[in-house]
Amino acid sequence: MKKGISIWSFPAQSLEKNFALAKDAGFDGVEVAFHEEGEVSVNSTEKDLLAVKKAAENNGIELYSVAGGVYWDHWLTDDDKKEREFAKDLVRKHLNAAKILGCDSILVVPGSVNAEFAAPGKVVDYQDAYDRSLEAFLELKEEAEKLQVNIGIENVWNRFLVSPIEMKEFIDKIDSPYVGSYFDVGNVLFNGFPEHWIKILGNRIKKVHFKDYRVAAGGLHGFVDLLAGDVNYPAVMEAFKAIGYDGWVSAEMIPPYHHYTETIIYNTSNAMDRILGRK
DSSP: OEEEEEGGGSOSSOHHHHHHHHHHHTOSEEEEEEBSSSSSBTTOOHHHHHHHHHHHHHTTOEEEEEEEGGGGTSOTTOSSHHHHHHHHHHHHHHHHHHHHHTOSEEEEOOOOSBOTTTSTTOBOOHHHHHHHHHHHHHHHHHHHHHHTOEEEEEOOSSSSSOSHHHHHHHHHHHOOTTEEEEEETGGGGGTSOHHHHHHHHGGGEEEEEEOEEOTTTOSGGGEESTTSSSOOHHHHHHHHHHHTOOSEEEEOOOSOOSSSHHHHHHHHHHHHHHHTTOO
16 A cells, blocks of 8 residues: 545745645645635646646645545535535536646545534435435536546545445445545544445445544544544554555544644554554
């Protein structure tokens, strides 16, 4: 497996500085993120994105995936049709940005039924959410196939696609080699076991996030440093071995740290080396 890290794990500074930090800490690559503003965003030109790609190359860092926080503000499942169309347009721009950056995958939140931390009080009927999200991906898969960039649907705290069997069946209904799972190990601990999800999703997994979670803490406060929580990483790695997954794994350290962030980057690198059997 190749060892990567999400850009959300870094201090608030330029991508170039964070690429240099990632390299010094021992990471092979960085997962950048698609925003409504910033260096990789809706408004980024091809020239802007090629500059980001060059900055990564200059620091010996590979770019392989583009995460997407925009889908917490703009839901593919929204009751407002205009909002759903806007979200679909974001996915198209996201795919194009990834293509220019040389990344083979993007991370997309498939919409939500409810996400209290993102939109308190907002609830979408589950069946409506399912139908709308499926309709969106059946449409968007054509763009992914044309660009040959994977759409990775992430399992998140959205009260939607809450079991591995449901996620598997949802992906199978889309029926595209370019639409699969962006599997987040830590997100599962809230109500399940990541090793179970891995075995069920199998070769549908396109990319992986490493996080850790302490169940007793609950809520967002439960996310902790790698190897400090309840994820059974030996079982997780056995499950990945069983399905033959050997792609990128990205550490996603959230919530963001405000003190000694650089130390967390180095600690995370060491923990990942241990998990991946490099040490």
